[in-house]
Each structure stands twice: as structure tokens, then as C-alpha cells.
Amino acid sequence: MKLALKILMMLAMTLAILVPLMMIRGVIHDRQVYRAQAVERVARSYAGAQGIAGPVLVVPYVETVEVEEKDAQGVTRKVLRERDGRWTFFPEVLDVDGRIEPSTRRVGLHEVRVYELAAQMSATFAARIPADADPQHPRRIGRPWLGVGIGDVRGLAGAPRLRVDGVEVPLQEGLGSRGGSGVHARLAAPRAGQRLALETRLDFALGGTESLALAPLGTRNRVVLESSWPHPQFNGAFPPRVPTPDDSGFRAEWSVSSLASNAQAQYLAGATLPRPESSQSPASGGEAGLDAIGVSLVDPVNPYSQADRASKYGLLFVLLTFVGFFMFELIKQLRIHPIQYGLVGLALAIFFLLLVSLSEHIAFGLAYLAAGTACIGLLGYYLAYVLRSRMRGAGFAVMLATLYAALYGLLISEDNALVLGAGLLFAVLAAIMVITRKVDWYEVAATGAMQRR
Secondary structure (H helix, E strand, O other): OHHHHHHHHHHHHHHHHHHHHHHHHHHHHHHHHHHHHHHHHHHHHOOOOEEEEEEEEEEEEEEEEEEEEEOOOOOEEEEEEEEEEEEEEOOOEEEEEEEEEEEEEEEOOEEEEEEEEEEEEEEEEEEEOOOOOOOOOOOEEOOOEEEEEEOOHHHEOOOOEEEEOOEEEOOEEOOHHHOOOEEEEEOOOOOOOOEEEEEEEEEEEEEEEOEEEEEOOOOEEEEEEEEOOOOEEEEEOOOOOOOOOEOOEEEEEEEEEHHHOOHHHHHHOOOOOEOOOOOOOOOOOOOOOEOOEEEEEOOOOOHHHHHHHHHOOHHHHHHHHHHHHHHHHHHOOOOOOHHHHHHHHHHHHHHHHHHHHHHOOOOHHHHHHHHHHHHHHHHHHHHHHHOOOHHHHHHHHHHHHHHHHHHHHHHHOHHHHHHHHHHHHHHHHHHHHHHOOOOOHHHHHHHHHHHHO
């Protein structure tokens, strides 16, 4: 009976420690929200996550069509009406070469990654204007425009330059009559049946926050991006074929065919901009994002996400420590008060609060080392008195140091976290089973009950 009560007490104390652990996780979540707000503040004052779509050649026209209408007497008659329309032509070849220069803006404790993209966007068009279906009522073809969609035009640095067949063409804001965010240029009106062969090149510098997405709207698309940022995250619908990230930066190349992308059909259906992917800020593109090539300048060690992942193992730390206490108490016939269980559990929980607070000021690895050293030192000193032996206190400190080292391995090896975690649990269970393989639990419980009398 005494043994059962002790087990229930240990489980109750373990569950009680869940309260401070959940409060600490709430603090971590709040800090993540503050970080997202810092990104939004930078996006409002500078430019948000950028999306680029284009160039696209749009040719407006007005045609005369015959429709059936009822007159005032209800008689159906055929009448001629004018109807607006437009033809949309995508590039045969789209070639983008750009360099991303990263920099950092600080908002309070938070560092936000921003960048400036210096790029050349070359496109080749081979479009044929349809002939008039009814020579008696020819279409009136208006002035076409070349439009380039940009997620946040505030990021344009200086004046972009557009050349069509080697001749510079003035740019205007917006996407022509389609509206939206971007720039466009008007061209001379073509004739019905005319073939338009255009070579265009747009040179521009565009600033943004954390992420960039480009829609492959051409029939054949080639995109090359390079940067001095060593930790890119390639997202979007298309992985790079030639990614070469290293400590000096990265160079990535994409080659995308229209056969492998729905971007053209999505554009015709009303989606004008790709939706950038960013874990810290919402996309600045339209509600319906195009298939896109994407890259984000991510921090390889996000202290809040790492601390949040670490805190998920907090209950396991507490449980393993309490199990160790329980083993000492029964096998060595030590009496450990529930308050002592609680103090040790709180010290283990506060480790995660120390971790997230220190990581806001120093590198995550150093913060982890400092918080772990402080907690292990405190617990080793305290347990030397609780367990009535410096050796036992040092042994527990070594056990905790091993657990903290294993947890750090889980955090820095995200891809192998599951197998490492499962292996750690198996090793702990195996150690407990080996140590207690010869223990007669009935005798231990009976002896403990006799001593308490």
C-alpha cells in the first residue's frame, strides 16, 4: 500500500509540474508573436515578402457581336453590340538572373532579415494577333501593354528600366486596365493578323522581407539566383535543380517548363501574383497565389522554435528525474519529501525559461549551454544533500547532463529527431530494467513499511 501511494504521489507531482511547463510554453508562444509583429513592422516600413509575376503581353480589343434581345413588345430581335475583350500572351522564353543582398533590421530584441534583389528579367514573345472573323465588323484593337506584377511596389529601388527590342520604353504604375500592384508599359497598337515578335529586358532592384517568390509564366523558364546568405530555404512548387549553398552563400538554378506548371492557367483564371512562403509574415500577394519558385532567407537556428521544441520534452525530463528519485528512495531506503520532488521539478522547468530568455541576447548554442550549466549545477548541489551523498548528487548531475546533451542533439538534428528520441527512451528504459532486474519489489515495499513504523 505504501509503495502504491508513493507511486501515486510521484505521478501527481509529475502532473503538477505540467502547470509551470505550460506557462513557460505560453511565454515562448508570446515571444513568437512578438517576433511576428516585428516582421510586420519592418514589412510596413520597408517592404513585405515579395512576389513577382511576368512579364505578360496583354492586347485589348473591342469587337461587334450579334446578340438576341427582346424589344419593348417582347419580340426577340437580333442586334449588334460591342463587347470588350483581351488576348493574353505569355513569353516563349523567360530568363531571370538575380543577386540577393541580405541585411538585417532590428526591432527591439528581434532581428528581421531583409534583402535587395538586383535582377535582369529577359523575355521573348512570339504572338499572333487573330484575324477578324467578320470583315464587315472588324475588331478595334487597342494599345497593348506589358505588365509585371510585384507584390509590394514600395520595395522598388530607383527607376526600373524596360527595353523592348533594344529601345527603352517608359514604365507606368499598376498592371494596365487589369489593375493590381506592379508596373506596365504601353506599346503601339497592332493590326489584325499581325505577328508580334518582341525581345524585352527589365532591369530592376527590389527590396523585400525574408522571402521571395517568382512565377514561371513562360513556356520555358530559367531562373538563377545567388546570394551571400548561407542558409537559404527553397520553397514554392519547384525545387532548384542546381542548389549550391555553402558558408559563402548560395547559387541556385531552376529550369521549369510550362508543361510542369499550372501558372499560366492560374494567371488566366485571375491569380496575378505568386504567394511567398514565410514562417514569420503573411504573404503580400493575392488571395489565389500562382505556382512559384521560392526562396527564403531563414535563420538556421530560430531560438523560439527551438525552445518550443525543447519544452515539449520537459515532461519527459521531469518524469525521468522523478523515476530516479523513486529508485533511490526505495532501493537505498531514502526518504524524499514531496516538496523536494516539487523543487527539483521546478528547477527543471525553469531551464526552458532561462533558455528562451538568454537566446534573445546570445547565440542559441551558448544560451543552451549557460541555462543547462546553471540548472545542472544547482540540482547537483541540492541533490547532494537530498540524497545524503555528494557522489549521488554528482551522479544525478551527470545523468541530467547526459539528458540535456541528448536533447540538444535532437534539436540540431531535426531530420533524425524521431529516431534519436525513440533511441533515448529505449536506452533509459533498458537502463532501469537492467538496474532493477534483481529487485524484489514486494520485499522492498515491506522493508520500507517496517522502517516507517
